[in-house]
């Protein structure tokens with residue numbers, strides 16, 4: 001992978017046509033994968049900001065959040081296994097935080113499996129902090145969730161370009 005890989009990522013709003021590839025990634029990435037219908041709801045929900053990530057014409061991951069009053073609840077940060085450790089997960093997270101900040105949201109929250117140390121490392125390095133632990137949150141594996149949050153500094157993102165998107169992410173209307 002060339003070192004400028006992350007800079008070449010393109011973010012596109014999730015559409016139905018992406019679902020087969022998203023499902024293939026989802027099944028290999030998570031012990032309790034979302035169903036296709038759950039992703040379909042992301043396509044149609046006005047509260048969902050969900051993007052797939054392309055490197056050239058390859059769908060390499062996806063990232064999204066739910067708009068909850070003044071908060072972005074991050075629902076997924078995922079990279080296809082063969083494209084990991086190239087900075088793509090970090091780039092996805094930066095992108096989605098930028099979208100949330102430009103919407104004027106005050107913070108981002110997420111849940112992460114206690115055992116998912118690589119994701120926890122990523123979130124910590126991006127300024128998230130742990131605020132609580134939900135016992136047995138992941139029912140199939142009876143694993144705890146770590147709840148993390150980060151205040152969004154809208155100033156830090158306000159001068160940034162919209163980024164390599166095919167649709168402007170700053171609009172409050174969900175296409």
Ligand SMILES: CC(C)(COP(=O)(O)OP(=O)(O)OC[C@H]1O[C@@H](n2cnc3c(N)ncnc32)[C@H](O)[C@@H]1OP(=O)(O)O)[C@@H](O)C(=O)NCCC(=O)NCCS
Nearest residue numbers: 029077078079084085086087088089090112118119121122
């Ligand atoms: C978590 C995930 C999104 C990270 O994506 P990635 O593209 O590999 O991450 P990056 O290359 O951008 O790395 C960002 C940081 O994450 C951490 N990290 C990622 N993979 C790691 C690993 N295998 N071991 C240790 N730390 C790791 C490091 O802090 C890394 O920073 P560094 O490269 O400066 O050390 C990816 O592993 C993934 O999709 N996992 C399966 C789905 C998942 O668990 N998502 C999170 C749900 S809460």
